[in-house]
Amino acid sequence: MAKKKYLIIGQGIAGSVLALEMYHRKMDFVVVDQPKLSSSSKIAAGVVNPVVLKRLKMVQGAENFLDHSESFYKLWQNNLQSEFYHQIPICHLFWDQESQNNWMEKSANLPFSRFLGVVNPKSPRFFNPEYGFGKMKETSWMDTFKFLNQVRQYLKKEGRLEELEIEWKNLKNLKEKHQASEIIICNGHLLKEQGSYSQLFSATRGELLTIRSSDIPEDVIFHAGVFILPIGNKHFKVGATYHWDNLRDEPSEDGKTKLIKQLEKMFSGNYEIVKHEAGVRPNTQDRKPLLGKKDGHYIFNGLGSRGVLMAPYLANILVDNLEKGLPIPKEYDIKRFFD
Numbered sequence: 001m002a003k004k005k006y007l008i009i010g011q012g013i014a015g016s017v018l019a020l021e022m023y024h025r026k027m028d029f030v031v032v033d034q035p036k037l038s039s040s041s042k043i044a045a046g047v048v049n050p051v052v053l054k055r056l057k058m059v060q061g062a063e064n065f066l067d068h069s070e071s072f073y074k075l076w077q078n079n080l081q082s083e084f085y086h087q088i089p090i091c092h093l094f095w096d097q098e099s100q101n102n103w104m105e106k107s108a109n110l111p112f113s114r115f116l117g118v119v120n121p122k123s124p125r126f127f128n129p130e131y132g133f134g135k136m137k138e139t140s141w142m143d144t145f146k147f148l149n150q151v152r153q154y155l156k157k158e159g160r161l162e163e164l165e166i167e168w169k170n171l172k173n174l175k176e177k178h179q180a181s182e183i184i185i186c187n188g189h190l191l192k193e194q195g196s197y198s199q200l201f202s203a204t205r206g207e208l209l210t211i212r213s214s215d216i217p218e219d220v221i222f223h224a225g226v227f228i229l230p231i232g233n234k235h236f237k238v239g240a241t242y243h244w245d246n247l248r249d250e251p252s253e254d255g256k257t258k259l260i261k262q263l264e265k266m267f268s269g270n271y272e273i274v275k276h277e278a279g280v281r282p283n284t285q286d287r288k289p290l291l292g293k294k295d296g297h298y299i300f301n302g303l304g305s306r307g308v309l310m311a312p313y314l315a316n317i318l319v320d321n322l323e324k325g326l327p328i329p330k331e332y333d334i335k336r337f338f339d
């Protein structure tokens, strides 16, 4: 029987991870992407953290997501001979004794004991929360910009990438042109602009600053409301905000003011702002991913605020569904919105 050929639309984290998974399984596919369009993957901070620090709760399905993402990115880092995935602890700073106690209590039992490490009662120099910090285990940072570039080069070299903005009404023609058996749409928040898909989303604009400072250690991520993430050469990403209006990639004065306020609440050292960016997260109404077939084509979307963590596990599920007919778990299946 002839191999099925798949047409992937979009080369953000979803489309890239799916393409690599297909490559790994020796499947036939081509990716169509217009890099000038909105992409939150390009500006994402890239933090991989299975715990919601604000509420000290596990991300649902976190352990599955984490186990897949680690092995996936390490494998592809090796295959692409690049370094884009870095293990780095997150230090969560405490504003009061109660938060410190809560951390200690939770870290004594599973599943938290895998991720919440020791408490250091002394806060680092220039950091304002006075009750020290808890250090996380098994957290990472992915340089998403570098990852996407590496994947793009790879796909180009393999002749599997076409740069084109697709129009929804031309999907059928495109499928015929590429002689594809199935289309998988991985177009991030732009999916909400297509008719009935709009009701599935509660997308959020997020803003980030890049700062330069000599007063911040470069071997950990600090978190206290916002995070301060070292990206090398005394540069740090600071973020992120959540806005439900103006769902575009343009950063706002309001976002900048909020970030500066939160940064200066937690940190009193010197810094200068180098860059200010914004993107739109593809959050869904129920905060869960969107996978599966609808109106004759497949969707891989809804990665929300944790695309790096979730994409490899979800791509695996989707490919198992496409190739082996295995079911998509109900909580991720796009059908939940339409049945």
Ligand SMILES: Cc1cc2nc3c(=O)[nH]c(=O)nc-3n(C[C@H](O)[C@H](O)[C@H](O)COP(=O)(O)OP(=O)(O)OC[C@H]3O[C@@H](n4cnc5c(N)ncnc54)[C@H](O)[C@@H]3O)c2cc1C
Residues within 6 Å of the ligand: 009, 010, 011, 012, 013, 014, 015, 032, 033, 034, 035, 036, 037, 038, 039, 040, 041, 042, 043, 044, 045, 046, 047, 048, 164, 165, 166, 167, 186, 187, 188, 189, 190, 205, 206, 207, 208, 239, 240, 241, 278, 279, 280, 281, 282, 300, 301, 302, 303, 304, 305, 306, 307, 308, 309
């Ligand atoms: C400020 C901010 C901080 C974030 N921080 C983190 C973080 O620390 N960790 C984390 O895991 N996640 C983070 N995220 C979330 C992360 O960015 C998303 O989960 C993820 O990038 C979504 O990827 P995607 O591939 O679904 O969509 P996108 O990245 O939006 O990719 C969609 C792709 O489809 C292409 N496309 C769209 N329409 C068409 C068309 N018509 N024709 C051709 N191509 C098309 C676009 O060009 C783009 O390449 C953050 C997001 C923001 C905004």
